[in-house]
Amino acid sequence: MTPFRMEVLGVFKSFENAIDLSQLEQQLVDFDRITLYRTLKTFQEKGLIHEIVMTGEIKKYALCEDGCGDADHQHQHNHLHFYCKGCQEIYCIDLKEYPEIRLPKFQIDNIELQAEGLCDKCSNC
Numbered sequence: 105m106t107p108f109r110m111e112v113l114g115v116f117k118s119f120e121n122a123i124d125l126s127q128l129e130q131q132l133v134d135f136d137r138i139t140l141y142r143t144l145k146t147f148q149e150k151g152l153i154h155e156i157v158m159t160g161e162i163k164k165y166a167l168c169e170d171g172c173g174d175a176d177h178q179h180q181h182n183h184l185h186f187y188c189k190g191c192q193e194i195y196c197i198d199l200k201e202y203p204e205i206r207l208p209k210f211q212i213d214n215i216e217l218q219a220e221g222l223c224d225k226c227s228n229c
């Protein structure tokens with residue numbers, strides 16, 4: 105872990121939900137883009153963060169849970185991504201019962217569950 109990587113990780117920890125690149129850049133004092141992109145890539149490979157792409161254009165990053173990545177670089181997420189159309193936040197939501205989907209003839213490595221609507225805060229105002 106370089107000091108820069110610690111700093112980037114710290115930014116992720118200071119946000120409650122997923123953040124996009126510009127939010128991340130605003131929090132960093134001094135950085136160069138290439139290093140930042142590389143850091144994000146490394147973090148994804150190490151299972152520290154994951155990338156979320158929703159509605160085809162919104163791309164954010166969120167911290168992973170423990171047990172992601174490591175040996176096989178596989179992300180194991182039993183959670184759903186919820187995009188709020190009001191505040192435009194993306195929430196990682198843990199599901200108690202993660203649906204088990206089996207497809208004959210296909211080997212599934214990864215399933216991503218996505219939902220969109222309004223979050224609690226936005227639907228109450």
Ligand SMILES: [Zn+2]
Nearest residue numbers: 154168172179
């Ligand atoms: Zn992960």
Ligand SMILES: [Zn+2]
Nearest residue numbers: 188191223226
């Ligand atoms: Zn909202």
Ligand SMILES: [Zn+2]
Nearest residue numbers: 166183185196
């Ligand atoms: Zn997530």
